[in-house]
Amino acid sequence: MAEKRKSKKLxxxxxxxxxxxxxxxxxxxxxxxxxxxIFMMRFPERKKQFTTVSGIEVKRLYTPNDIPELxxxxxxxxxxxxxxxxxxxxxxxxxxxxxxRLIAGTGTPEDTNERLKFxxxxxxxxxxxxxxxxxxxxxxxDDKHSxxxxxxxxxxxxxLEDMRAIFKDIEYQKYSVSQITAIHxxxxxxxxxxxxxxxxxxLRGTVQSDMLNAIQGCGALASDLTRRGxxxxxxxxxxxxxxxxxxxxxxxxxxxxxxxxxxxxxxGADAVSEIAFAFSNGLAFVDKAVARGLxxxxxxxRLSFMFCCENDFFEEIAKxxxxxxxxxxxxxxxxxxxxLAMLVRMHVxxxxxxxxxxxxxxxxxxxTLHTTAAILGGTQSLHTNAYDEAWGLPTEKAxxxxxxxxxxITDESGIVDTIDPLSGSYYVEAFTNELEAKIYDMVQDxxxxxxxxxxxxxxxxASILQRNALRFQRExxxxxxxxxxxxxxxxxxxxxxxxxxxxxxxVAQHQIERIQRVRMERDPETWKTAMEELKRVCxxxxxxxxxxxxxxxxxxxKAGATLGECYNTIWPPDRFLK
Amino acid sequence: MPKIxxxxxxxxxxxxHDRGIKVVNHVFxxxxxxxxxxxxATPDEIVNAAIQEDVDIIGLSILSSSYKVLIPDFIExxxxxxxxxxxxxxxxxxxxxxxxxYLQQGFxxxxxxxxxxxxxxxxxxxxxxxxxx
Numbered sequence: 001m002a003e004k005r006k007s008k009k010l011x012x013x014x015x016x017x018x019x020x021x022x023x024x025x026x027x028x029x030x031x032x033x034x035x036x037x038i039f040m041m042r043f044p045e046r047k048k049q050f051t052t053v054s055g056i057e058v059k060r061l062y063t064p065n066d067i068p069e070l071x072x073x074x075x076x077x078x079x080x081x082x083x084x085x086x087x088x089x090x091x092x093x094x095x096x097x098x099x100x101r102l103i104a105g106t107g108t109p110e111d112t113n114e115r116l117k118f119x120x121x122x123x124x125x126x127x128x129x130x131x132x133x134x135x136x137x138x139x140x141x142d143d144k145h146s147x148x149x150x151x152x153x154x155x156x157x158x159x160l161e162d163m164r165a166i167f168k169d170i171e172y173q174k175y176s177v178s179q180i181t182a183i184h185x186x187x188x189x190x191x192x193x194x195x196x197x198x199x200x201x202x203l204r205g206t207v208q209s210d211m212l213n214a215i216q217g218c219g220a221l222a223s224d225l226t227r228r229g230x231x232x233x234x235x236x237x238x239x240x241x242x243x244x245x246x247x248x249x250x251x252x253x254x255x256x257x258x259x260x261x262x263x264x265x266x267x268g269a270d271a272v273s274e275i276a277f278a279f280s281n282g283l284a285f286v287d288k289a290v291a292r293g294l295x296x297x298x299x300x301x302r303l304s305f306m307f308c309c310e311n312d313f314f315e316e317i318a319k320x321x322x323x324x325x326x327x328x329x330x331x332x333x334x335x336x337x338x339x340l341a342m343l344v345r346m347h348v349x350x351x352x353x354x355x356x357x358x359x360x361x362x363x364x365x366x367x368t369l370h371t372t373a374a375i376l377g378g379t380q381s382l383h384t385n386a387y388d389e390a391w392g393l394p395t396e397k398a399x400x401x402x403x404x405x406x407x408x409i410t411d412e413s414g415i416v417d418t419i420d421p422l423s424g425s426y427y428v429e430a431f432t433n434e435l436e437a438k439i440y441d442m443v444q445d446x447x448x449x450x451x452x453x454x455x456x457x458x459x460x461x462a463s464i465l466q467r468n469a470l471r472f473q474r475e476x477x478x479x480x481x482x483x484x485x486x487x488x489x490x491x492x493x494x495x496x497x498x499x500x501x502x503x504x505x506x507v508a509q510h511q512i513e514r515i516q517r518v519r520m521e522r523d524p525e526t527w528k529t530a531m532e533e534l535k536r537v538c539x540x541x542x543x544x545x546x547x548x549x550x551x552x553x554x555x556x557x558k559a560g561a562t563l564g565e566c567y568n569t570i571w572p573p574d575r576f577l578k
Numbered sequence: 579m580p581k582i583x584x585x586x587x588x589x590x591x592x593x594x595h596d597r598g599i600k601v602v603n604h605v606f607x608x609x610x611x612x613x614x615x616x617x618x619a620t621p622d623e624i625v626n627a628a629i630q631e632d633v634d635i636i637g638l639s640i641l642s643s644s645y646k647v648l649i650p651d652f653i654e655x656x657x658x659x660x661x662x663x664x665x666x667x668x669x670x671x672x673x674x675x676x677x678x679x680y681l682q683q684g685f686x687x688x689x690x691x692x693x694x695x696x697x698x699x700x701x702x703x704x705x706x707x708x709x710x711x
Contacts, residue, residue, distance in 0.1 A: 133592035148647030218594030220618040486692040
């Protein structure tokens with residue numbers, strides 16, 4: 001026994017001596033690599049292969065050899081200077097922090113008004129209102145399809161009076177207001193501002209409005225719209241262009257569209273396809289806007305983007321950096337010459353999918369990592385999900401911790417004090433290059449296949465999303481993808497121990513009563529005239545895509561029209577079946 | 579045990595989060611079941627489809643708290659139409675107290691995020707083996 005131990009000790013000593021010898025003679029990457037191979041014979045790595053969340057291989061080490069062609073001025077450059085790798089503004093967060101913009105939207109308009117005021121009182125710098133499913137889908141609260149849905153996944157808003165209740169006693173014209181919805185809510189907002197005597201050219205904010213993302217990321221909307229017949233997706237894109245055109249003329253400080261990668265990501269895309277799908281969708285809007293005679297150098301300045309931030313810290317940072325380079329390249333190829341029209345101004349909402357229902361407080365840590373990655377990636381606006389995201393809309397407590405997460409990072413950590421601090425990292429630069437190439441190639445491939453409208457219609461995008469979602473699920477089930485609390489470090493017999501925000505069912509009654517009262521109280525003649533005008537304009541648009549429906553829609557809401565009435569005028573079930 | 583287990587899957591209401599149910603459909607098909615997925619539907623559309631297709635399992639997925647209205651609606655209609663003897667499965671974001679309640683009401687399984695689908699398939703297979711006598 002002692003003999004054996006002695007010989008083992010001897011061989012260890014010998015190995016150590018050999019190692020020291022080796023280390024002293026390492027002069028190149030090749031030498032080091034040889035050493036590592038020998039080292040690993042005794043101490044193997046934890047895994048055969050290391051890959052990112054998106055399945056891209058991660059090397060053991062990155063060195064200058066991974067970025068041999070990198071030219072600082074050409075490929076990285078300076079903040080606010082093409083190709084915008086380092087960010088879109090000259091001083092970035094040293095000048096202005098990203099907008100701390102937590103989503104609010106729950107129950108009745110009055111409930112949401114209260115939440116918005118709370119968030120403002122806690123130092124939030126922008127407003128971000130999310131609407132419920134009936135409001136997204138153009139259904140009045142008393143429609144049978146709205147049953148059970150009122151105020152559940154956002155605030156219910158089906159008429160001008162609802163909109164006024166959401167913003168009651170809030171000087172909305174002073175805030176940048178993001179609206180997670182589409183044309184209808186924007187028109188209600190404009191109607192409210194005009195009736196309040198606010199000069200709409202001063203309004204700041206964003207409307208999500210990206211119909212392509214909505215259709216690709218949401219099966220319900222896709223099937224509802226496609227049921228209305230062929231051509232509906234194309235028509236929907238034209239509606240988005242109406243917003244772009246209207247804002248270009250009358251609301252120069254408004255972002256008329258937020259081209260969304262985030263929801264497609266959550267539906268199954270990876271880091272590459274998230275950006276590629278969003279940019280391909282973006283090009284569809286650009287092409288249609290140009291066809292309408294709009295100047296790419298003008299409307300290009302008002303395009304904004306929304307991306308996800310998933311678990312893989314460096315992949316996400318590289319993704320944001322690469323995205324800015326790719327969009328710059330794509331817009332240049334489209335003929336843009338104004339550098340401000342080639343910028344990716346982005347809002348980030350971190351991944352909800354990455355949050356677990358199990359051990360929900362762990363999500364605070366995930367949120368912190370995602371938030372940090374988004375900031376290191378240079379976002380302009382940021383929503384951090386609350387820890388109870390996997391259970392429902394956030395409680396006030398959970399929402400506040402999410403806001404504090406951002407505030408601790410910005411005010412305590414120093415991360416925001418210098419611009420793009422990871423630039424120059426061999427890994428980050430090499431990965432940024434790799435993602436740039438992959439995203440650009442995928443966008444080109446999609447253009448060659450006919451572009452986003454066609455690829456949405458023929459299911460190409462849906463099939464990629466599904467394939468990825470399935471791969472993801474399998475990786476979790478085999479344990480290849482670790483989800484703490486779900487397939488590793490699991491608590492047996494875990495009990496839900498957080499408070500959940502529940503929406504009382506009375507919300508529905510409140511909203512049904514209001515919409516019915518609004519219909520009774522409005523002046524029937526004014527309403528009828530406005531609805532006939534809206535229908536006339538929509539019919540005209542069907543024949544000539546260039547016709548803009550925005551003004552007619554704004555006037556309809558002023559005249560007391562409801563969401564359902566307007567939606568069915570714009571997308572009537574029979575319009576596309578001819 | 580039925581020769582081929584026939585499943586109707588649907589998303590009650592308007593909830594668009596269909597990533598989960600589409601993965602479930604795929605896993606069920608891989609397990610050899612016949613899957614009829616009707617997407618978003620009202621509770622009465624779901625019940626009608628289940629009757630017409632004469633399925634063995636009705637699987638519902640819902641990630642919105644609208645389940646609190648739509649699942650009771652479904653149970654009422656399913657009871658009225660004699661469907662409560664079918665295997666009923668529910669997946670999504672369902673609060674623990676409601677999970678227990680629906681299990682008492684006749685659902686065979688209620689599943690939340692992070693569910694291992696292999697186990698669900700095992701559960702279904704053993705359910706039909708036990709119910710075949």
